[in-house]
Ligand SMILES: Nc1ncnc2c1ncn2[C@@H]1O[C@H](COP(=O)(O)OP(=O)(O)O)[C@@H](O)[C@H]1O
């Protein structure tokens with residue numbers, strides 16, 4: 001099986017709003033695939049269609065090699081899913097709930113006996129399993145949500161914003177859990193609006209905005225795509241046209257602009273060319289006060305893509 | 317892989333377990349039990365209360381228990397239905413717990429009927445306790461009881477009478493996804509059929525309509541002579557789904573019983589001389605069959621629509 005998740009032209013509308021727009025999502029086996037997009041991008045809507053909670057208005061979904069029909073529960077026995085800010089029955093105890101969910105997955109009694117304490121321990125709820133969920137903090141519910149997603153030893157784990165509502169320590173813990181899951185040969189598909197989370201955890205990423213896919217590929221591919229030009233920012237005293245002309249003449253420079261006392265130089269090389277630029281500035285009569293090289297981060301790429309997408313939409 | 321291909325029953329029972337565990341810890345459930353015992357205690361003590369207020373003194377009544385309808389009667393059944401299932405589907409939507417639940421490899425049909433079965437079990441157990449309580453209480457208050465072997469029928473009838481309301485509450489809960497509507501809409505129906513229906517039925521002589529509506533039903537009299545000036549004599553019989561248990565027992569004890577229906581003569585009432593005019597008679601067997609059929613049809617129709625809606629529900633929560 002090449003793709004664990006494969007959608008074609010997947011579309012979902014809420015009245016006039018197109019929440020997911022002809023999405024072709026492809027998630028490979030044995031990857032940690034990030035589904036990145038700002039709030040309202042359509043991540044949760046997409047995931048709900050993958051699980052069979054929402055019915056697509058168009059297109060097709062196939063998960064773990066099976067075409068997803070309506071209310072066909074079989075494929076779900078191979079998926080673990082943590083909803084966004086999971087809402088769990090408050091009047092059950094953590095352990096009880098996991099046990100009942102386990103029964104629904106068809107996990108045998110012996111397995112449940114073995115697995116449940118292990119899972120609760122893994123998410124740091126060993127001591128609190130006997131308490132009612134109503135007494136849990138947000139973060140504890142989140143972690144119970146992760147535990148219940150691993151009950152059935154799934155082949156695919158789908159986590160919708162796993163670090164939402166967690167403190168920094170919790171976020172690190174969740175990241176470790178994701179790495180651990182992935183190590184065991186489980187494909188992880190996680191949605192997030194946090195770039196650095198995706199950057200730190202994922203091997204692959206699909207970027208989505210307003211229901212439309214903006215980019216998809218390995219983290220490296222996406223980064224490279226946008227890491228093209230590097231901008232060097234120089235603060236220059238006596239910044240004149242002559243200075244700009246001198247800098248423009250350098251072979252590796254693709255663009256120069258002025259921003260008050262700042263000279264922004266875009267270069268197409270990744271080598272350190274600061275001394276050459278400095279020399280050119282001096283030759284033009286300027287005095288370099290400071291100089292800084294800025295490669296684009298995934299964050300910039302992400303913002304770029306979003307801005308471009310907005311412009312494109314407006315011009316349509 | 318640890319997941320075996322479990323049978324459908326195992327998953328079904330997991331849903332039942334989920335539902336019962338969830339419900340049993342709610343304060344509402346405790347309230348329901350207290351209410352149930354309060355209602356049945358009231359029905360046990362009613363005779364003494366009336367006599368204390370100057371009414372006739374309490375006579376031994378060997379038929380008290382089998383006619384007691386588990387000590388609840390119409391409004392009790394209705395309240396029980398509401399308390400048992402008003403959250404069953406709508407509560408899952410309101411709390412958002414429907415999302416992790418339906419993400420499990422259990423079909424929605426299994427979830428729906430598992431929940432319905434859990435409600436049924438809850439009722440069964442509660443009514444069993446009530447019935448035991450009523451039997452002992454009836455013995456204490458009204459002396460030795462006859463035909464106690466028919467008590468299970470009384471239980472069965474009470475379950476039937478409640479299930480019809482259960483299906484209506486489920487219907488409104490599933491379609492509206494709101495527990496408030498699940499409780500209020502049936503209350504409106506109950507009030508409408510009970511109060512307005514009775515008045516319209518008695519005055520206009522159109523009471524037969526009530527036979528087709530869940531609840532009290534039409535009122536007639538069996539086993540009596542001609543009506544007296546103010547009220548027919550004999551045993552009052554309600555035809556509705558609320559009285560399936562007592563009517564069933566009454567039929568078994570008196571298979572050839574006829575029930576006569578009356579209307580109030582309004583013109584004579586204006587002269588201060590109200591009288592009752594006999595409209596028609598019907599064998600008790602027909603009435604029992606009819607109320608069971610009505611209960612079944614309502615139950616099946618409302619459950620089927622709810623199930624269909626639940627299967628198709630998009631989980632936007
Ligand atoms: N139940 C709903 N009814 C109407 N619009 C909705 C509903 N759920 C989500 N939306 C809209 O669909 C879009 C995508 O939402 P969502 O999938 O939740 O995005 P994300 O998970 O990426 O934050 C948003 O514009 C959101 O407002």
Ligand SMILES: [Mg+2]
Pocket residue numbers: 040043044045084160161
């Ligand atoms: Mg979301």
